[in-house]
Amino acid sequence: MKNLFIKLLFSISVTSFILPDIAYGQLADREITPLPIEIPRLLKEKDTVVISFIGDVMQHGKQLKSALIPGADPDSADSYDYSHVFKYIGEQIGNSDITVANMEFPVGVPPYSGYPEFSAPVSIAEEAVRSGIDLFLIANNHLLDKGEKGIRRTIELYDSLGVNYTGAYRDSLEEKSENPKILVINGVKIAFLNFTYGTNGFPVPEPFVVNGMDSIEVKKAIRRGFERGAEIIIALPHWGEEYQLYPNEEQKKWAEMLKREGVRVIIGGHPHVPQTGETEYAEESLPQEKAIKNIVFYSLGNYISNQSEPDYTQLELLVTITLVRDNISGAIGLLPPKYEYLWCFKAGEFEKDYTVVPIDYFKNNPKAHKKVRHGQYGRMVKTYEYVKNLNLYKGLSHE
Numbered sequence: 365m366k367n368l369f370i371k372l373l374f375s376i377s378v379t380s381f382i383l384p385d386i387a388y389g390q391l392a393d394r395e396i397t398p399l400p401i402e403i404p405r406l407l408k409e410k411d412t413v414v415i416s417f418i419g420d421v422m423q424h425g426k427q428l429k430s431a432l433i434p435g436a437d438p439d440s441a442d443s444y445d446y447s448h449v450f451k452y453i454g455e456q457i458g459n460s461d462i463t464v465a466n467m468e469f470p471v472g473v474p475p476y477s478g479y480p481e482f483s484a485p486v487s488i489a490e491e492a493v494r495s496g497i498d499l500f501l502i503a504n505n506h507l508l509d510k511g512e513k514g515i516r517r518t519i520e521l522y523d524s525l526g527v528n529y530t531g532a533y534r535d536s537l538e539e540k541s542e543n544p545k546i547l548v549i550n551g552v553k554i555a556f557l558n559f560t561y562g563t564n565g566f567p568v569p570e571p572f573v574v575n576g577m578d579s580i581e582v583k584k585a586i587r588r589g590f591e592r593g594a595e596i597i598i599a600l601p602h603w604g605e606e607y608q609l610y611p612n613e614e615q616k617k618w619a620e621m622l623k624r625e626g627v628r629v630i631i632g633g634h635p636h637v638p639q640t641g642e643t644e645y646a647e648e649s650l651p652q653e654k655a656i657k658n659i660v661f662y663s664l665g666n667y668i669s670n671q672s673e674p675d676y677t678q679l680e681l682l683v684t685i686t687l688v689r690d691n692i693s694g695a696i697g698l699l700p701p702k703y704e705y706l707w708c709f710k711a712g713e714f715e716k717d718y719t720v721v722p723i724d725y726f727k728n729n730p731k732a733h734k735k736v737r738h739g740q741y742g743r744m745v746k747t748y749e750y751v752k753n754l755n756l757y758k759g760l761s762h763e
């Protein structure tokens with residue numbers, strides 16, 4: 365299909381269209397210099413973008429202790445081994461164009477600490493990048509746990525890692541230019557908008573900006589996203605009540621407002637447990653990618669943490685959405701989202717260290733449950749069955 369389009373393009377007029385980035389290889393064979401002009405979407409190959417989301421990457425004191433290499437200096441980031449944190453989700457995120465995670469701590473300020481004031485070595489962020497996490501969300505209630513130094517070092521270190529991050533800025537000028545975070549992925553311009561209900565009472569140090577749940581500012585950011593050409597806006601709120609499987613009225617109100625403003629996908633975090641999700645259809649009779657108006661997952665739960673009370677703080681979601689460009693109208697459609705349950709094991713329960721394993725891993729590896737210790741396998745299955753039977757995600761396919 366692509367070749368046909370390219371031939372058609374050149375048989376009409378080279379000068380009147382923009383060349384799609386995907387076509388450069390073929391153009392080189394024809395010894396034609398690409399021209400910086402626009403191709404009508406009618407002639408463009410159908411674009412698809414697959415985006416995965418994991419929940420809150422937490423770092424409690426016991427996780428720190430477990431990651432510390434025996435005998436190494438606890439104040440040095442190099443002394444921590446986080447290789448176990450993302451090792452079992454490679455297959456799940458391997459086919460995604462981009463994977464998004466909420467990183468719930470400042471980095472780079474020793475001495476490192478767990479709850480209540482988190483401070484993580486940057487090595488956990490390096491491991492996330494190595495493992496395929498492409499976008500960090502940092503507007504959350506723990507970003508300011510180490511004050512001005514913490515937010516400054518976090519921004520500096522994420523910049524030096526070259527990883528995309530969003531939700532906090534050096535000053536209001538940077539906020540205006542970087543919020544929402546717009547990424548062009550496979551030719552689709554996607555805006556990511558991350559904001560938090562609060563920062564645990566710590567004031568945002570001047571001149572830094574942390575996106576808050578301020579409806580005026582959030583609406584402004586949405587409008588900026590559209591003005592800058594975003595074809596879809598994904599909101600990533602840090603909100604809701606801890607340990608509740610169902611969203612509260614405030615979350616629902618906010619979701620409605622975000623949708624009214626044109627946000628099509630909402631993926632939340634903070635409650636430490638998965639919360640309900642829904643897919644809204646404009647018209648059932650249309651093909652799926654034209655019919656889906658909105659996708660909402662109120663909370664994905666923890667990704668990794670030391671929490672185990674209530675039981676479903678160890679159960680969590682990995683959500684994958686697919687955007688698809690309609691090659692006639694150019695509009696961006698959404699395919700039905702996929703979600704998968706994961707389980708967070710503490711140190712010594714499955715591996716030596718804390719790790720997260722998709723529940724399906726045990727279905728596909730029938731002997732793997734023998735490796736699970738301290739009665740945790742039964743607990744995992746019981747919790748998973750309980751939550752699954754609540755039908756929190758009516759109408760969504762479970763993969």
Ligand SMILES: [Zn+2]
Pocket residue numbers: 468504505506602633634635
């Ligand atoms: Zn939180």
